Amino acid sequence: MRTVSWALTGLLVVGTAPFAAAQKINACGASFPAPIYQKWFLEYGKAHQGVQINYEANGSGGGKKGVTDGTVDFGASDMPMTDKELADAAAKGRKLLHFPTVMGAVVPSYNIPGVTQDLKFSPEALAGIYLGTIKKWNDPVIAKDNAGVKLPAEDIVVVHRTDGSGTTFVWTDYLSKVSPEWKSKVGANSAVSWPVGLGGPQNAGVMGLVKQQPNSIGYVELLYASQNKVPYGMVKNSAGKFIKGSVDSVTEAAAGAAKDMPKDFRVSITNAPGANSYPISSFTWLLVPEKISDPAKAKEIKAMIRWVLTDGQKECPALDYAPLPKNVVSMEMKQIDAVQ
Amino acid sequence: MSLSLWRKIVNAVMLTLTGVCTVFTISVLFIILGLLLYKGGSSLNWDFFTKLPVPPGETGGGLANAIVGSAQIVGLAALIGIPIGFLAGVYLSEYEDKQFASFVRYVADLLNGVPSIIVGILAWTLVVLPMKTMSGLAGSIALAVMLIPIVTRQTEQFLREVPLALREGALALGASKWRTIATVVVPAGSKGILTGMILGVARIAGESAPLLFTALNNQYWGGLREPTASLPVMIYKLAISPYDDWNRQAWAAGLVLIALVLVANISARLVLAKGVSVPRG
Amino acid sequence: MATPAAVQTAKVKAPAQTGDIVARFVVLFFAVVLLALAVLLVIELFIGSAAARHSLGWGFLTSSKWNPVSEEFGALPFIYGTVITSSVALLLSIPFGVGAAIFLSELAPAGVSNALTFVIELLAAIPSVIYGLLAIFTLVPLMRTTIEPALKAAFGFLPFFQGPALGVGYLTAGLVLAIMTIPFIISVSRESLLAVPRDQREAALALGATKWETTWQIVVPYAKLGILGSIFLGLARALGETMAVTMVIGNDPRVHASLLASGYSIAAVIANEFAEANGTIHPAALIELGLVLFGVTVVINAFARLMIIATTKKGSKRP
Numbered sequence: 034m035r036t037v038s039w040a041l042t043g044l045l046v047v048g049t050a051p052f053a054a055a056q057k058i059n060a061c062g063a064s065f066p067a068p069i070y071q072k073w074f075l076e077y078g079k080a081h082q083g084v085q086i087n088y089e090a091n092g093s094g095g096g097k098k099g100v101t102d103g104t105v106d107f108g109a110s111d112m113p114m115t116d117k118e119l120a121d122a123a124a125k126g127r128k129l130l131h132f133p134t135v136m137g138a139v140v141p142s143y144n145i146p147g148v149t150q151d152l153k154f155s156p157e158a159l160a161g162i163y164l165g166t167i168k169k170w171n172d173p174v175i176a177k178d179n180a181g182v183k184l185p186a187e188d189i190v191v192v193h194r195t196d197g198s199g200t201t202f203v204w205t206d207y208l209s210k211v212s213p214e215w216k217s218k219v220g221a222n223s224a225v226s227w228p229v230g231l232g233g234p235q236n237a238g239v240m241g242l243v244k245q246q247p248n249s250i251g252y253v254e255l256l257y258a259s260q261n262k263v264p265y266g267m268v269k270n271s272a273g274k275f276i277k278g279s280v281d282s283v284t285e286a287a288a289g290a291a292k293d294m295p296k297d298f299r300v301s302i303t304n305a306p307g308a309n310s311y312p313i314s315s316f317t318w319l320l321v322p323e324k325i326s327d328p329a330k331a332k333e334i335k336a337m338i339r340w341v342l343t344d345g346q347k348e349c350p351a352l353d354y355a356p357l358p359k360n361v362v363s364m365e366m367k368q369i370d371a372v373q
Numbered sequence: 374m375s376l377s378l379w380r381k382i383v384n385a386v387m388l389t390l391t392g393v394c395t396v397f398t399i400s401v402l403f404i405i406l407g408l409l410l411y412k413g414g415s416s417l418n419w420d421f422f423t424k425l426p427v428p429p430g431e432t433g434g435g436l437a438n439a440i441v442g443s444a445q446i447v448g449l450a451a452l453i454g455i456p457i458g459f460l461a462g463v464y465l466s467e468y469e470d471k472q473f474a475s476f477v478r479y480v481a482d483l484l485n486g487v488p489s490i491i492v493g494i495l496a497w498t499l500v501v502l503p504m505k506t507m508s509g510l511a512g513s514i515a516l517a518v519m520l521i522p523i524v525t526r527q528t529e530q531f532l533r534e535v536p537l538a539l540r541e542g543a544l545a546l547g548a549s550k551w552r553t554i555a556t557v558v559v560p561a562g563s564k565g566i567l568t569g570m571i572l573g574v575a576r577i578a579g580e581s582a583p584l585l586f587t588a589l590n591n592q593y594w595g596g597l598r599e600p601t602a603s604l605p606v607m608i609y610k611l612a613i614s615p616y617d618d619w620n621r622q623a624w625a626a627g628l629v630l631i632a633l634v635l636v637a638n639i640s641a642r643l644v645l646a647k648g649v650s651v652p653r654g
Numbered sequence: 655m656a657t658p659a660a661v662q663t664a665k666v667k668a669p670a671q672t673g674d675i676v677a678r679f680v681v682l683f684f685a686v687v688l689l690a691l692a693v694l695l696v697i698e699l700f701i702g703s704a705a706a707r708h709s710l711g712w713g714f715l716t717s718s719k720w721n722p723v724s725e726e727f728g729a730l731p732f733i734y735g736t737v738i739t740s741s742v743a744l745l746l747s748i749p750f751g752v753g754a755a756i757f758l759s760e761l762a763p764a765g766v767s768n769a770l771t772f773v774i775e776l777l778a779a780i781p782s783v784i785y786g787l788l789a790i791f792t793l794v795p796l797m798r799t800t801i802e803p804a805l806k807a808a809f810g811f812l813p814f815f816q817g818p819a820l821g822v823g824y825l826t827a828g829l830v831l832a833i834m835t836i837p838f839i840i841s842v843s844r845e846s847l848l849a850v851p852r853d854q855r856e857a858a859l860a861l862g863a864t865k866w867e868t869t870w871q872i873v874v875p876y877a878k879l880g881i882l883g884s885i886f887l888g889l890a891r892a893l894g895e896t897m898a899v900t901m902v903i904g905n906d907p908r909v910h911a912s913l914l915a916s917g918y919s920i921a922a923v924i925a926n927e928f929a930e931a932n933g934t935i936h937p938a939a940l941i942e943l944g945l946v947l948f949g950v951t952v953v954i955n956a957f958a959r960l961m962i963i964a965t966t967k968k969g970s971k972r973p
Contacts (some may be wrong), residue, residue, distance in 0.1 A: 494698070
């Protein structure tokens with residue numbers, strides 16, 4: 034009994050003793066950019082005296098809530114905060130700033146036994162699948178764009194997110210723009226009332242479900258599909274071409290918005306014009322409070338954002354994210370000074 | 374067919390079926406253990422116990438922070454929950470205040486049956502919101518709230534089984550009531566009480582739901598004042614992810630967790646060694 | 655040896671000393687702490703759900719809409735999913751559990767019975783998330799490729815077995831819950847059966863009944879309260895299970911008739927959505943769901959307790 038109590042006391046001491054005198058910063062949010070964020074923060078920490086930025090990818094909804102409630106130091110989201118959400122945060126004493134970090138693509142990935150080719154998806158096909166009006170893979174709407182591919186007569190297993198997700202927002206924002214039926218029945222938001230489908234948490238959960246479930250389709254950030262070798266399809270853009278999500282096609286989608294970037298950086302680039310632009314692209318933002326109470330944390334966070342906008346951008350292409358346009362970077366550098 | 378033959382057939386068939394039910398249940402346990410050993414054993418290596426997790430898509434790394442995190446969270450929960458549960462159990466057994474004690478007993482059972490996710494909600498409102506951060510402490514409090522009623526009921530049960538004669542003997546020798554309890558009754562029931570504590574701690578060590586939004590998770594070493602990784606939460610995240618490497622680690626973590634839980638359970642029950650003989654016809 | 659020690663201690667009055675007064679105060683304090691925790695829990699559930707209760711009213715319980723955008727929430731799909739999976743779980747675990755309990759109490763020799771019960775009770779100690787882990791990688795594919803197609807082929811004319819065989823869904827969740835509840839049913843039922851006095855069995859056998867007839871017509875009815883109690887205990891456990899369910903139910907907030915379809919449960923939706931439910935109504939709606947679940951488990955646990963107590967009081971003849 035005595036050894037047990039000593040062991041427990043020892044554990045308590047170990048538990049509360051600081052592991053290192055490192056600055057610890059907590060963040061949570063979008064799973065869309067999580068692979069590169071976690072890589073960045075790991076590298077940043079190694080290069081900067083072991084600063085530990087703990088980033089938990091629990092979804093854009095979690096990021097918005099965390100930074101609004103003040104339970105994390107900064108958040109991350111692929112859905113820009115609405116005016117109401119910003120007002121709520123300001124009412125709680127937290128005025129939030131958006132900092133775009135990268136651009137990425139949301140791709141329709143699928144697991145159809147026997148189909149290894151890249152499928153072509155028209156807006157009608159994607160909307161119909163997710164509305165539940167297109168039920169089987171060999172439906173004419175899908176088949177007409179995919180001559181030469183043997184599509185099985187199997188039910189489509191639709192997969193979506195269970196949590197509040199920026200990736201969902203990008204997906205539903207696109208569907209709302211291309212399908213009036215989707216817009217009136219479901220709409221665009223980080224969490225919607227899905228007409229059909231199974232749910233998984235975060236991008237990883239959706240990808241896991243698609244991987245395990247034959248005849249399924251799910252929307253995920255590009256990297257999750259490519260890392261897990263799950264095929265993903267091409268989507269018809271506003272110019273009528275079928276484009277596959279990639280660094281180049283995403284960069285082109287952002288080109289127009291980059292020229293007219295609003296001061297608060299809140300912009301949607303879905304269904305963007307451009308011959309080779311990928312229609313389901315998006316910026317993703319860090320949500321940083323304008324006033325950070327701990328000066329040491331504020332200093333570190335500002336330094337980290339600077340690093341992300343300069344050195345960090347070099348890592349993007351390797352992970353299939355598109356680096357930010359130059360003029361956006363310079364606008365953001367100015368906004369960093371607003372953070373105190 | 375004569376009636377007695379039919380009855381004999383029914384007898385044989387039904388009794389065999391009950392045996393089948395038993396065999397089925399037992400084999401489920403062995404299938405579970407076998408699968409965990411097979412799939413998890415191959416992924417257990419030194420890295421698993423010493424390294425931190427790596428970003429999605431990269432291979433390697435380990436769950437050292439989750440193991441330590443679980444130890445911290447469960448350790449603190451035990452430190453909080455065991456004394457409270459134990460003393461409440463002493464109250465229920467030794468101080469019969471009739472109505473009030475039965476009410477407390479009823480509430481203890483009630484608390485025992487509360488789904489763990491709801492205890493998580495309680496810890497969220499009590500600890501996470503005021504502290505303005507998720508933390509290992511919030512997780513510990515959630516687990517402590519689950520541990521307390523378990524320890525209370527076990528303590529009460531085993532103290533009640535201590536024979537009256539022991540109490541009376543001590544009192545007859547002039548010991549005060551609290552002396553009697555502390556030096557005679559509790560030591561007499563200590564085997565069972567200790568068993569209850571170990572089983573309770575083993576139970577909360579495996580809980581994942583209450584930690585989901587209290588302790589959250591951490592890529593690094595956490596602590597009691599910040600988000601902390603824990604084995605059960607990591608198993609959940611790793612299992613539902615698409616990365617094969619992460620799935621492997623989920624199995625390994627599952628094996629480690631179940632080994633800890635089963636070792637605790639088996640040793641606790643052996644300590645108790647309650648042999649029950651069966652009166653039958 | 656279960657002498658009502660505390661009652662008899664009260665009759666023997668010890669001399670009042672300061673030590674006693676302090677000790678009494680200390681233990682009473684901690685008993686009150688336990689009470690306070692429970693009260694706090696109930697209060698928090700009520701306060702936290704207030705926003706939802708006021709704006710959604712009683713319609714909350716019957717509506718199937720779950721729309722965080724328009725802030726319309728309905729509990730029906732989750733209540734339905736929780737009830738269905740628990741029902742499937744009980745339907746499967748009662749026959750196996752009671753059957754095994756009968757074997758362990760009536761047929762197996764004492765040593766074997768104790769050893770096997772020990773092993774079975776270990777099943778109850780396995781964490782929920784590990785059941786989920788196993789289910790995802792072994793049970794779900796099995797259901798999808800073998801069991802569900804077989805059920806569809808045999809019973810596809812019933813609405814309960816229609817729709818694509820996904821592997822995840824109500825049926826799989828129910829199966830996992832069944833495995834998790836069986837040890838509870840076995841453990842408590844076995845105790846109740848063992849508590850039946852020996853002379854009941856001997857009388858029946860003397861009258862020429864077979865062992866099975868004795869068991870089924872005499873012993874089991876005698877122990878039925880305890881067995882029922884064990885079933886309620888298992889039910890309460892199944893209703894609140896979170897991790898194993900959310901990993902295999904499909905997380906689909908709609909009501910489906912087919913057992914092969916995906917669904918959702920109260921505990922699962924709280925686990926998935928609570929961490930990022932923003933605004934005022936959404937978190938409150940989730941807490942209101944928690945309140946509903948809490949209420950139901952309290953009632954069922956209370957029933958279980960009553961029945962188990964009634965049995966153990968009823969002529970227990972164990973040395």
